[in-house]
Amino acid sequence: MATGVFSSKRAKISERTLRTDRWWLQPLITVSVLLSFIVYASFRAFENGNYFAEPLISPFYSPCLSAACAQGSSLLGQPFGIFKILGMTFSPALFILIFPLGFRMTCYYYRKAYYRSFWASPPACAVAEPHAKYTGETRAPLIMQNSHRYFFYIGLIFNVLLTADAILAFRNPEKQWGHMSVGSLVLLANATFLWLYSASCHTCRHTIGGRLRNFSSHPIRYKAWTIVSALNHKHQNFAWISLLGVAFADFYVRQVSSGAFTNFYFF
Amino acid sequence: MARKLKLRIWRGNSTDGGLQNVEVEANEGEVVLDVIHRVQAEQMNDLAVRWNCKAGKCGSCSMEINGKPRLACMTQVASFPDDQEITITPLRAFPVIKDLVTDVSFNYKKAMEIPAFVPPVGMKPGEPRMAQVDVERSQEFRKCIECFLCQDTCHVIRDHEENKKSFAGPRFFIRIAELDMHPLDMLRNRKQKAQEEHGLGMCNITKCCTEVCPEHIRITDNAIIPMKERVVDVKYDPLRWLGSVIRKREGIL
Structure with a gap:
């Protein structure tokens, strides 16, 4: 039986949409960029190498906690042994990336992006979706989107660690402080973008003050909420910038580690 | 300056209907609701359209213009290129009563x-x-x-x-x-x-x-x-x- 815009009592129009603009462009760009990132991140996660060049460490491999990690790359030590499957060493990045991936997968902005572009639910506003049934986020697995706040909290820990990595990058390869290279700035920019992405998050906004019923009784939280709300306006931008930033930071460290680039020192 | 506008207006009821072509003059500064009213006055006297304030505050003239849900009184004709046909339909999420009027x-x-x-x-x-x-x-x-x-x-x-x-x-x-x-x-x-x-x-x-x-x-x-x-x-x-x-x-x- 016909449903949706083709339901029996609605205006008889055979087209799924009458939009004349290029509504398909945005989902196409989203799919292209996200797929490119997924392919690159998968390649790097499985590569299990070229992620450390003193004092730079790739954000894909930080914190490196496995005994398989490159020497000097483990900021917090190596409490975990080497994990092998079928004789192959499991890349530490595969364990690390679960958390940022979970944070982004459950992010309110990315949900919009991938529901539209990958699942066509809907592909664009007022463009009929192809699915016969729809239950939204009311049942498994999508009900798990409600775990976003836990990934947000874990994401904050990662931000602290990646900020520490950026600070440690203001050293030279002999671990002497007071030096700055292109790599220092790349890691610093990456950490900054990640903080902005986290601080502009809807869950952050809720936690800071959004859950209150009464702003006037909590003036400090209200002030913090207004700041986070201002950042929240740009959450989409920060989501993309930080995604590209983390990929670029990894790419830069890989090129330095493999010897393709020399990490230029300003001083 | 007046321009000739090509419209496709959905006409019908809950059992049948379709898009009808019509040409109408549009003056500078007019909105889509203005040209619908001109069509109603000059060519389709029984065209049903819900409207009230013409100021974007009553929410009556909701319809779909080139497939996008919009208020007809807040949609400038000038926002469409001269050669573009404008398609006007009732809201597609609700049962249609007649022409551009739906049961909300x-x-x-x-x-x-x-x-x-x-x-x-x-x-x-x-x-x-x-x-x-x-x-x-x-x-x-x-x-x-x-x-x-x-x-x-x-x-x-x-x-x-x-x-x-x-x-x-x-x-x-x-x-x-x-x-x-x-x-x-x-x-x-x-x-x-x-x-x-x-x-x-x-x-x-x-x-x-x-x-x-x-x-x-x-x-x-x-x-x-x-x-x-x-x-x-x-x-x-x-x-x-x-x-x-x-x-x-x-x-x-």
């Missing part, structure tokens, strides 16, 4: 299902006082003109008629949010009702409601997502639940 009574039924504001016990009319910061938050939601463009574009009901039973829609999520954020509202289970009775969990936050809102209410960011987070507080977050039990704060009712 679904929304009134949903409105009645939302419990009204519950003041504190013993508080008399004229007594309540609110600080400006608390007023401002819900003031945004009070800008709603009930044009139902957000309801029309929401794919949960637009593309799935069967969901209308269990889904209130974005217009009513801002109503629920407004009440749940009200410092003096005493009904404490709005969050649970939003999820269990009004279908908040069906929303997958694709933000189409925000995109079409003529009042630029940030429906998704300021109402739906905050409500989803409040629902997580009371239904899906074990730590918050534990905190509510220990500290006897607002929890699962």
